[in-house]
Amino acid sequence: MKLEELITKATQLTSKVVAIAAAEDEEVIEAVSHALDKQLASFILFGHEEKIIALLKEHNVDASHPALKIVAADGAKKASELAVKAVSGGEADVLMKGNVPTATILKEVLNKEYGLRTGNVLSHVAAFEVPGYEQLIFVTDAAMNVAPDLQQKVQIVQNSVQVARALGIELPKVAPLAAVEVVNPAMQATVDAALLTQMNNRGQIKDCIIDGPLALDNAVSALAAEHKGIQSDVAGQADILFVPTIEAGNVLYKSLIYFANAKVGAIIAGAKAPIVLTSRADSAESKLNSLALAVCSVK
Numbered sequence: 001m002k003l004e005e006l007i008t009k010a011t012q013l014t015s016k017v018v019a020i021a022a023a024e025d026e027e028v029i030e031a032v033s034h035a036l037d038k039q040l041a042s043f044i045l046f047g048h049e050e051k052i053i054a055l056l057k058e059h060n061v062d063a064s065h066p067a068l069k070i071v072a073a074d075g076a077k078k079a080s081e082l083a084v085k086a087v088s089g090g091e092a093d094v095l096m097k098g099n100v101p102t103a104t105i106l107k108e109v110l111n112k113e114y115g116l117r118t119g120n121v122l123s124h125v126a127a128f129e130v131p132g133y134e135q136l137i138f139v140t141d142a143a144m145n146v147a148p149d150l151q152q153k154v155q156i157v158q159n160s161v162q163v164a165r166a167l168g169i170e171l172p173k174v175a176p177l178a179a180v181e182v183v184n185p186a187m188q189a190t191v192d193a194a195l196l197t198q199m200n201n202r203g204q205i206k207d208c209i210i211d212g213p214l215a216l217d218n219a220v221s222a223l224a225a226e227h228k229g230i231q232s233d234v235a236g237q238a239d240i241l242f243v244p245t246i247e248a249g250n251v252l253y254k255s256l257i258y259f260a261n262a263k264v265g266a267i268i269a270g271a272k273a274p275i276v277l278t279s280r281a282d283s284a285e286s287k288l289n290s291l292a293l294a295v296c297s298v299k
């Protein structure tokens, strides 16, 4: 599957509603405009009403479009609170970050009274289209959990598996990455990778095939795996690259974009609803991809 097909898939589902916190943001409104053209979703735009209307006008979007609702909110915190409440109250299916600091919206997401907690770990899942790589490849967690312990790693894997399955990958192949493909007690990532593999073998982590530790080359290249003599159902054909820390994931994420010209869509999974949490540097295209990924991931 390519990201364009993901967008098509999203448009074919029953219409979903996206609540955007502080929608007064150039790229966000551009993404909304493309999404409306494609009938990908309808939107509730929370934030600075005049700025939102002005940006819509710049992008030739009629503020009275039937798939749009604008709700005035005073400041980023209030806009985040109202957008989160729209999702937890069932008025919207997806939450999206606009012109608001990540910490502000995450605090609202984690609010015990009206937030989107489920009791599980929330984690970042990115779907990449990499030139020269046949299928979409997922990377998790490049942006939310800093140094997850084994139990958190289990939930991060499970969140990514649910997203991959929502896209039609029935039994995703998960590669827990490390620097080497053998267990070295001095490298915690290799130990945890082996534990995740065994937990999968024993049915403690379901609906996927996990095999690791794998280094990045053996995870994505059958030739590299063959050279190392690795016998594995995952090596060379990984759907999900599970990284041990936020630094490893973030460097991989940004290398794919800046060195490999990869395209990306990303969400936070594990909450009551998918969350689009792209950063200001992300293009309108990647925000549209993320919206499509979120729409396809709604349970």
Ligand SMILES: CCCC(=O)SCCNC(=O)CCNC(=O)[C@H](O)C(C)(C)COP(=O)(O)OP(=O)(O)OC[C@H]1O[C@@H](n2cnc3c(N)ncnc32)[C@H](O)[C@@H]1OP(=O)(O)O
Residues within 6 Å of the ligand: 103, 106, 110, 120, 121, 122, 123, 142, 143, 144, 145, 146, 250, 253, 278, 279
């Ligand atoms: C990839 C492209 C985009 C980027 O580059 S993004 C840039 C890199 N990312 C970041 O800088 C974010 C890294 N993460 C963080 O800063 C923090 O972990 C994060 C997400 C802000 C949460 O930190 P704090 O607000 O300090 O939270 P805390 O640790 O004090 O916990 C407060 C309550 O929230 C809960 N919580 C925190 N992270 C969670 C998670 N992942 N899933 C579920 N629950 C979570 C935590 O358990 C705590 O709950 P309680 O109040 O004790 O009941």
